[in-house]
Amino acid sequence: GENVEQHPSTLSVQEGDSAVIKCTYSDSASNYFPWYKQELGKRPQLIIDIRSNVGEKKDQRIAVTLNKTAKHFSLHITETQPEDSAVYFCAASMGNAGGTSYGKLTFGQGTILTVHP
Amino acid sequence: EPEVTQTPSHQVTQMGQEVILRCVPISNHLYFYWYRQILGQKVEFLVSFYNNEISEKSEIFDDQFSVERPDGSNFTLKIRSTKLEDSAMYFCASSNRHSLDQPQHFGDGTRLSIL
Numbered sequence: 022g023e024n025v026e027q028h029p030s031t032l033s034v035q036e037g038d039s040a041v042i043k044c045t046y047s048d049s050a051s052n053y054f055p056w057y058k059q060e061l062g063k064r065p066q067l068i069i070d071i072r073s074n075v076g077e078k079k080d081q082r083i084a085v086t087l088n089k090t091a092k093h094f095s096l097h098i099t100e101t102q103p104e105d106s107a108v109y110f111c112a113a114s115m116g117n118a119g120g121t122s123y124g125k126l127t128f129g130q131g132t133i134l135t136v137h138p
Numbered sequence: 139e140p141e142v143t144q145t146p147s148h149q150v151t152q153m154g155q156e157v158i159l160r161c162v163p164i165s166n167h168l169y170f171y172w173y174r175q176i177l178g179q180k181v182e183f184l185v186s187f188y189n190n191e192i193s194e195k196s197e198i199f200d201d202q203f204s205v206e207r208p209d210g211s212n213f214t215l216k217i218r219s220t221k222l223e224d225s226a227m228y229f230c231a232s233s234n235r236h237s238l239d240q241p242q243h244f245g246d247g248t249r250l251s252i253l
Contacts, residue, residue, distance in 0.1 A: 055241055057181075064229065064244040065181060110181060124169055124233060125194050126242060128181040 023048040025113050027129025035137050040101050042132045044111035045093040051113040054087060054094045055126070059108045068109075069096070101136045108133050140164045142245035144230050150251045151220055159215045159248045161230030170213045171231040171242060172205065174198070181229065187213065217250075225252045 024047040034040050046054075052073035057065035071078045071085045071094065078085050082101075087094040098105055112126040143162045151157050163170050172184040185195040187205050204216045213232075217224055227249050231242040 057244075064246045067241050067243070070241055112181075124171070124242065125183045125186055125196075126171075126173070126181075127183065130180045 023051055023113055023115075023127040025111060025127050025129040027111050027132060029132060030130060031133045031135070033135045033137065034101050036101060036103060038101055040096075040098045040105070040134055040136075042096045042109055042111070042134070043093060044095070044113075044129050045091075046113040046127075047092065048113070048115070049089075049092065050115050051127075053114040053124075054085070055112050055114075056083075056085060056096050057110045057112065057128075059110060059131075061107075065110060098134075101134075103136050103138050106134055106136045142230055142232055142243050144228075144245035144248050146248060147246065148249045148251070150253065153222055153252050154219050157217050157220055157250060159217075159228050159230075159250070161213045161215070161232075161245055162211050163213055163230065163232030164234075164243060165211070167232035167234050167243075169193075169233045169242075170205075170207070171233075172215045173229045173231065173244075174226040175229065175247075176226045184215070184228075220250075220252045222252050225250055 027044045055070035056068050058068045059065045069080050069083050069085050071087050082099045084097040108131045110131050111129040114126050145160045170187040173181050175181045183196050185199045186193045202218045206214050227247045229247045230245045233242045234240040
């Protein structure tokens with residue numbers, strides 16, 4: 022089955038700096054890669070996602086890049102703010118892989134991001 | 139914005155007892171999921187449910203687990219005889235389709251504590 026590795030496990034940055042979190046996946050059939058932000062005791066919230074037919078996607082301060090050949094994808098947060106502090110999870114899914122997959126998400130281990138004021 | 143709702147927020151149960159965790163998915167969604175997250179660890183897939191049947195399940199989802207959609211709105215996860223290692227946060231999620239343009243929306247979770 023799919024395996025997703027995420028690095029680093031913790032990331033500490035100063036406010037205004039950029040943060041980059043990287044994930045690799047094992048199954049080349051995966052074609053949907055969401056990123057979730059989870060604050061302490063709260064639900065995972067989707068912040069951005071990318072499909073396999075796209076190499077990069079940006080939404081304000083957040084961007085995600087995908088390298089299908091190397092099977093890795095990354096989250097980039099620019100101009101970080103203290104409220105960006107949270108655990109970030111990457112995930113991979115086969116989406117509708119010929120009707121054999123029903124959208125199961127395989128998550129990475131998570132990155133604890135701390136943004137210091 | 140519509141949300142997935144879960145009850146209870148916290149459930150404390152003696153080992154060996156049965157528990158039922160409840161979820162109300164977003165009303166026009168058709169695909170339902172349960173995930174769990176052991177404290178400090180990653181989110182793990184348990185089961186997906188579509189058209190009133192299980193579509194996929196993980197090795198965690200053994201015979202002690204079952205899911206049901208008893209009416210048009212609720213989606214439940216039952217653990218028949220709980221073990222200490224079942225202690226975790228359980229998240230319900232739903233999506234409109236399982237294709238690439240419909241992300242999964244998560245509920246706030248139920249924290250299950252087994253004593």
